[in-house]
Amino acid sequence: MDVQREIKALRGGESVQWPHHADTVAFAESLDADNTLVNLRDEFVIPSKADLKRGNVVGEETRAQDDTSASIYFCGNSLGLRPKATSRYLSDYLQTWSTIAVGGHFTQLENSSLGPFQDMAADCSKNSADLFGALxxxxxxxxxxxxNLHLMMAAFYRPTEKKHKIMLEWRPFPSDWYAVESQIEWHGRIAKDSMLPVQPDEGTYTMSTSHIVSLIDKHADELALILLPGIQxxxxxxxxxxTITQHAHARGITIGWDLAHAAGNVELKLHDWDVDFACWCTYKYMNAGAGAIAGAFIHEKHGDVVQNRGLKGWYGGDKSARFLMDNSQSSRHVRHRVQLTTSAEFVPTPGAQGFQLSNPSAVDLTCLSATLSVFNKTSIRALRSKSLLLTAYAEYLLKQMLDRTPDAFEIITPADPLQRGAQLSVLLREGLLDPVSTALVDAGVVCDKRKPGIIRVAPAPLYNTFSDVWHFMEIFEQAVRPSQKEPRAQMGYAAQL
Ligand SMILES: Cc1ncc(COP(=O)(O)O)c(C=O)c1O
Known part of the structure; x- marks a missing residue:
């Protein structure tokens, strides 16, 4: 198979012409060996099947000796795996703190992987810029x-008597719903009167662009803000x-995006697309660790928003004046007595950095710096190319399985490769979620389950392989048809074993 030609087809929204032997493990392994595709798996710590069952913390050497058979980790959409670089970066941070303590704010020790603590947030912004297509x-x-969603809404949601609605999706992550609800209430309004959820298209789980834009048209006079997910x-x-951003702007509506599931997953061009603002976490496809520090994009055209409407804190203030602690015009003229003053003059850092409030956690920034160093070994375009093929392969094998077990499940993620990222959401037949979950756990597969019947299969191109996908399918097929004792030879691609 000409891998690059097929990726081009996927980038054009077409499907892959898989060869007749695509359902064999040998074929999956040949794709893993293809050096035109990114392969950074060695940069990550992949838990072994034995690791997943451990009840105690053990050192890395012990783990490696114990069981080298890797788990199949398809849960990068929830918590990405740990880059190996994270240990070195954290160790450099701890050594800097041990060695020069407060001096670490401004001084970089020789051979440290990190800059001075004070510069780390801006360094991470710089190193994230390509992932988001941003300055x-x-x-x-x-x-x-x-x-950050709250901070962005505090700056960008300015309801009036007429224009007070926020458009959001039908089934947002609960936190987004609560954030929108409470922002409306904070402005003294009744949430349900000001929330405009976009329902999915009839009989589907997805919201078509045409449906969204027609809803924008219908409610343009009432909409103060649109907040949608990059990936649902x-x-x-x-x-x-x-397209949706352009349409919102044509109707004079500010639009922000929750990119939790898009960050580090798909190519984004936030600047060129003229997005007003966006927010994301860094613990999913970005692999910065559980609850890690988040990011936000504010288009340069809104660089003055923090000055006019944003919330202020000392870290949003101009860096050169940050440590002068000079928030008083008069204090410098007053000696030998305590000055209580409110005459603060806030000079924001231009651009998005002006939205900072507090001194960010250096540990958090260290973990983010480590994972960004891995991203910087490749490009989001190269990662997306592999991801398009990896997810298309998973879809192909699932569809083949459906020929054998027609009613076992349904893929609710769009079939169009341009309308999805790494993740495929598989809706299981009623009653299958619990047994399938148990079977996957027993076999050392990690993927995310959502009641009542969804499993989210998300092969991450940084560390997952085509072989992972192939082996997953074998386990999954056994799990969805547990009562059938067919010999392996009659189970499609499993027959190739
Ligand atoms: C789409 C979406 N929004 C919001 C959140 C909440 O993120 P946090 O707990 O980091 O605020 C998540 C977390 O997974 C999410 O996936």
């Missing part, structure tokens, strides 16, 4: 996702951010 000064690394966490649908 470095349009990205700020701070807080966590829900907090439940269905895995990738929305057409560019």
């Amino acid at each position: 470095p000064e349009e990205i700020v690394i701070m807080n966590t996702l829900t907090v 966490y439940y269905s895995g649908q990738l929305l057409d951010i560019q």
Whole structure:
């Protein structure tokens, strides 16, 4: 198979012409060996099957000696795996703290992987810029996702009597719903009167662009803000951010995007698409660790928003004046007495950095710096190319399985490769979720389950392989048809074993 030609087809929205032997493990292994595809698996710590069952913390050497058979980890959409670089980066941070303590704010020790603590957030912005298609000064690394959604809405949601609605998706992640609800209430309004959820298209789990834009048209006079997901966490649908943003602007509406499931997963061009703002977490496809520090994008055209409407904190203030602690015009003229003053003059850092409030956690920034160093070994375009093929392969094998077990499940993620990222959401026949979950856990497969019947299969191109996909399918097929004792030879690709 000409891998690059097939990737081109996927990039054009077409499907792959898989060869007749595509359902063999040998074929999966041949794709893993293809050096035109990114392979950074060695940069990650992959838990072994034995690791997953451990009840105690053990050192890395012990783990490696114990059981080298790797688990199949398809849960990068929830918590990405740990880059090996994270240990070295954390150790450099701890050594810097041990060696020069407060001096670490401004001094970089020789041979440290990290810059001075004070520069780390801006360094992470710079190193994230390509992932988001943004200028470095349009990205700020701070807080966590829900907090940043609130901060962005505090700046960009300005309801009036007539224009007070926020458009959001039918089934947002609960935190987004709560954030929107509470922002509306904070403005003294009744949430249900000001929330406009986009329902999925009839009989589907997805929201078509035409449906969204017609809803924007219908409610343009009432909409103060649109907040949509780049990738919908439940269905895995990738929305057409560019078209929807353009349409919102044509109707004079500000639009922000929750990119939790898109960050590090798909190519984004936030600057060129003229997105007003976006927020993301870094613990999913970005692999910065559980609850790690988040990011936000604010288009350069809104560089003055923090000055006019944003919330202020000392870290959003101009860096050169940050440590002068000079928030008083008069204090410098007053000696030998305590000055209580409120005459603060806030000079924001231009651009997104002006939205910072507090001194960010250096440990958090260290973990993010480590994972960004791995991303910087490749490009998001190369990663997406592999991801398109990896997910198309998973879809192909699932569809083959459906020929053998027609009613076992349904893939609710769009079949169009341009309308999805790495994740495929598989809706299981009623009653199958619990037995399938148990079977997957027993076989050392990690993927995410959502009641009542969804499993989210998300092969991450940084560390997952085509062989992972192949082996997953074998285990999954056994799990969806547990009562049938067919010999292996009659189970399709399993027959190739
Ligand atoms: C789409 C989406 N929004 C919001 C959140 C909440 O993120 P946090 O707990 O980091 O604020 C998540 C977490 O997984 C998410 O997936």
